[in-house]
Amino acid sequence: MVWGQERPVPVKFTGKRGELAAMLLRGYVLLIPTIGLYRFWLTTWKRRFYWANTEIDGDPLEYTGNAIQLLLGFLMALAVFVPLYGLFFYLSTQSSEAAIVGYSGVAVLVWFLMGYAIYRARDFRLSRTLWRGIRCDQGGSAWGYAIRRFFWSLLVLATAGLAYPFMAANLWAYRYRHSWYGDRQFGFTGSWRQLARPFYVSYVAIALIAAAGLGTGWAMGGVPVSGVPSVGGVVVMVIAVALIGLLVLYYQSREISRMFSSVRLGQAALAVSVRARSLVGQYVLFGLALAGSYVVLAIGGLVVLGSVASGAFAGGEFDLQVFMQNLQGSFSVLLAIVFGYLLLLGAFSLMVELFLGLGFWKLVAQGASITGLDSLRDVKARGEDARLGGEGLADALNVGAY
Amino acid sequence: MSESIAARFHDGLTAEVHLVGLIHEAGALVIRAGDGAELGRWATADLFAMHGRKDELRLGANGQPTGARVVVKGREDVARVLATLPVLHQKRRQQAGREIRIAVTATVALAAVILAYLYGVPLLAGRITALVPPDWERSLGETVARQMQASLGDESGFQVCDSNPDSLANRAIARFGAAALEGSGSPFELDIRVVKSDIPNAFALPGGQVFFFSALLDQAETQDEFAGVLAHEVGHVAHRHGMEQLISTAGTGALIGFILGDMTGISVAAGLGATIIDARFSRDAERQADAFAGHVAERMDFNPAGLADLINRVGADDEFARALALLSTHPLTDDRKAALEILSQQRPAGLEPPFTSAEWNAIRAMCGAPDPKTKRK
Numbered sequence: 001m002v003w004g005q006e007r008p009v010p011v012k013f014t015g016k017r018g019e020l021a022a023m024l025l026r027g028y029v030l031l032i033p034t035i036g037l038y039r040f041w042l043t044t045w046k047r048r049f050y051w052a053n054t055e056i057d058g059d060p061l062e063y064t065g066n067a068i069q070l071l072l073g074f075l076m077a078l079a080v081f082v083p084l085y086g087l088f089f090y091l092s093t094q095s096s097e098a099a100i101v102g103y104s105g106v107a108v109l110v111w112f113l114m115g116y117a118i119y120r121a122r123d124f125r126l127s128r129t130l131w132r133g134i135r136c137d138q139g140g141s142a143w144g145y146a147i148r149r150f151f152w153s154l155l156v157l158a159t160a161g162l163a164y165p166f167m168a169a170n171l172w173a174y175r176y177r178h179s180w181y182g183d184r185q186f187g188f189t190g191s192w193r194q195l196a197r198p199f200y201v202s203y204v205a206i207a208l209i210a211a212a213g214l215g216t217g218w219a220m221g222g223v224p225v226s227g228v229p230s231v232g233g234v235v236v237m238v239i240a241v242a243l244i245g246l247l248v249l250y251y252q253s254r255e256i257s258r259m260f261s262s263v264r265l266g267q268a269a270l271a272v273s274v275r276a277r278s279l280v281g282q283y284v285l286f287g288l289a290l291a292g293s294y295v296v297l298a299i300g301g302l303v304v305l306g307s308v309a310s311g312a313f314a315g316g317e318f319d320l321q322v323f324m325q326n327l328q329g330s331f332s333v334l335l336a337i338v339f340g341y342l343l344l345l346g347a348f349s350l351m352v353e354l355f356l357g358l359g360f361w362k363l364v365a366q367g368a369s370i371t372g373l374d375s376l377r378d379v380k381a382r383g384e385d386a387r388l389g390g391e392g393l394a395d396a397l398n399v400g401a402y
Numbered sequence: 403m404s405e406s407i408a409a410r411f412h413d414g415l416t417a418e419v420h421l422v423g424l425i426h427e428a429g430a431l432v433i434r435a436g437d438g439a440e441l442g443r444w445a446t447a448d449l450f451a452m453h454g455r456k457d458e459l460r461l462g463a464n465g466q467p468t469g470a471r472v473v474v475k476g477r478e479d480v481a482r483v484l485a486t487l488p489v490l491h492q493k494r495r496q497q498a499g500r501e502i503r504i505a506v507t508a509t510v511a512l513a514a515v516i517l518a519y520l521y522g523v524p525l526l527a528g529r530i531t532a533l534v535p536p537d538w539e540r541s542l543g544e545t546v547a548r549q550m551q552a553s554l555g556d557e558s559g560f561q562v563c564d565s566n567p568d569s570l571a572n573r574a575i576a577r578f579g580a581a582a583l584e585g586s587g588s589p590f591e592l593d594i595r596v597v598k599s600d601i602p603n604a605f606a607l608p609g610g611q612v613f614f615f616s617a618l619l620d621q622a623e624t625q626d627e628f629a630g631v632l633a634h635e636v637g638h639v640a641h642r643h644g645m646e647q648l649i650s651t652a653g654t655g656a657l658i659g660f661i662l663g664d665m666t667g668i669s670v671a672a673g674l675g676a677t678i679i680d681a682r683f684s685r686d687a688e689r690q691a692d693a694f695a696g697h698v699a700e701r702m703d704f705n706p707a708g709l710a711d712l713i714n715r716v717g718a719d720d721e722f723a724r725a726l727a728l729l730s731t732h733p734l735t736d737d738r739k740a741a742l743e744i745l746s747q748q749r750p751a752g753l754e755p756p757f758t759s760a761e762w763n764a765i766r767a768m769c770g771a772p773d774p775k776t777k778r779k
């Protein structure tokens with residue numbers, strides 16, 4: 001039998017948006033009485049949903065992590081952040097120059113720590129991923145990854161972005177070459193050459209559009225030194241920004257497709273095809289959904305405000321002064337404002353999860369297929385990886401994806 | 403479960419898929435391959451269910467390899483297995499109960515931390531403030547003033563009403579401040595500035611800087627009112643309330659960051675200086691400053707209750723923004739006014755007024771003629 005010549009097996013995703021929405025809404029409500037602590041459970045449920053609905057050759061993934069591990073990890077991360085917070089407070093009390101130098105130092109430190117956190121978080125997720133009874137894992141060194149990422153990003157900065165394909169390919173390779181499925185190590189065949197073309201084409205195009213758009217917009221009075229910006233100038237600039245957004249998404253779709261398609265596991269090979277227009281579609285859908293949810297909230301908010309401060313709407317006309325007087329000193333109104341703020345925040349993160357998070361996962365999963373799956377049947381389980389207490393730093397730094 | 407149920411089986415040792423039949427016999431789940439060979443016999447008591455998709459049951463067992471799974475698909479088959487193995491429901495309930503207990507314990511602990519914090523931080527802030535070196539507080543006050551001017555004033559900062567420190571008005575104000583602060587043991591030198599602003603407000607920053615906005619001065623009808631507010635602000639300086647407030651705010655920011663789970667929110671700390679004018683001093687701090695003003699009035703002839711009159715007048719103004727500006731820093735309660743009136747009755751007779759009438763006229767005129775728009779009706 002010759003491996004690699006069998007038909008590719010498509011990856012399936014069976015999750016429904018409604019199911020995720022119900023889970024998230026329930027979770028958001030529970031966040032309130034638990035003073036935010038339910039987020040660890042919510043993350044766990046969310047992952048169970050994503051993992052369990054991603055099916056490869058008849059067998060779904062299984063997420064074996066639990067919320068307690070995340071909670072403990074977060075408590076550990078606090079140990080890093082409490083001193084950092086103290087430092088921040090001290091800096092904010094210093095003279096402006098010292099504070100700016102200090103803030104920059106802290107920002108650089110946080111940027112460095114993010115690399116560590118990203119790698120540890122990936123380790124946590126992989127080591128809690130089961131397929132066909134065999135656990136994945138990640139080796140390598142999180143500090144090594146953080147150092148790599150840090151110096152690469154300095155180089156990218158120094159070259160005005162031109163070094164990005166080298167950094168991306170290098171970090172993808174580091175991540176996958178240190179990943180394991182049971183006793184079998186992942187491989188990575190990608191290189192910067194696969195990214196160079198789409199990246200530099202987008203780069204030049206973005207530079208040209210930015211220059212042309214800004215130039216034209218400026219000339220048409222989109223950014224006046226004083227007074228009202230002209231409509232034409234603003235329109236030109238908005239179009240330029242939209243085009244740049246499209247180019248960024250185009251490049252992202254190429255990077256995702258080509259880098260994922262370079263992932264190997266012994267004789268098994270992953271192939272992923274994500275189209276730029278599907279990616280754009282996700283963002284359009286997200287924008288529409290967000291706008292829709294805000295319209296609904298705005299109508300609801302007006303109704304509530306109308307009943308709380310009904311005097312302001314007396315006679316069919318809205319009287320701002322009466323309205324403000326109604327607001328003053330009323331505890332129920334303060335409560336309504338806090339509640340309204342939480343609703344806006346909740347609607348936003350719900351739409352992000354439902355249309356960007358789920359949309360992206362579905363795009364990758366449904367665009368993926370694997371050849372040589374049969375070669376994995378003799379993969380053996382490896383020992384336990386118990387050293388991970390959680391991914392607290394990632395949670396604290398807000399880099400935890402999915 | 404008399405007939406066998408079709409399932410997929412992973413032994414947790416190799417990534418092989420076995421299509422098997424399940425039978426429940428003699429207190430165990432028996433896993434048999436298509437050819438009848440027994441692949442596993444899991445005691446019922448050891449079984450547990452993992453979370454899976456709808457209509458899919460994933461079973462593991464204690465004592466087996468951690469990845470070993472039996473997977474049953476389809477609503478009917480899942481229902482049959484669950485009916486045969488009530489232990490699965492039990493275990494899931496136990497697990498859920500454990501997690502709920504942990505969540506409740508963690509929430510109660512967090513609530514306790516928050517409460518301890520709300521009550522403890524003001525107490526602690528006072529203690530910590532006493533440890534802050536005055537030099538540090540002074541330079542901090544300057545930073546805060548700069549940040550505040552950036553957020554309130556225009557680019558050039560506040561416009562001081564009378565830039566000549568030796569003018570009659572400024573000399574009178576400085577003399578009053580020094581006299582008020584005398585004997586309090588404060589390590590700070592006062593720097594009182596009357597500046598142009600439409601907001602009727604006055605406040606004290608850490609390190610001895612006091613700002614008095616022209617809109618508030620315009621509304622002062624007697625020197626009792628002006629001296630009362632000024633003495634109250636000097637009281638804030640003497641008690642180092644600004645520093646105390648700053649420490650409390652920093653602590654609160656850390657707490658909010660913890661609750662929201664986003665410690666990158668610590669950038670909030672960057673805007674600390676700007677928030678000090680929005681954050682109200684605690685009621686205790688206001689009472690202390692009022693009492694301070696009352697004691698100053700035992701040495702100079704002004705009625706500290708004027709302070710309440712001025713705040714009341716500004717508070718009664720119909721323009722919402724102004725009222726809010728003052729009320730948020732100086733919450734006025736009936737208790738407070740009553741306490742001020744009691745203080746004003748205890749004053750000895752035969753004291754010198756804080757300002758001569760020439761000085762008071764100079765102070766009233768130092769910001770130019772009041773803008774008729776901001777003048778009270």
Ligand SMILES: [Zn+2]
Nearest residue numbers: 688691731732
């Ligand atoms: Zn005060």
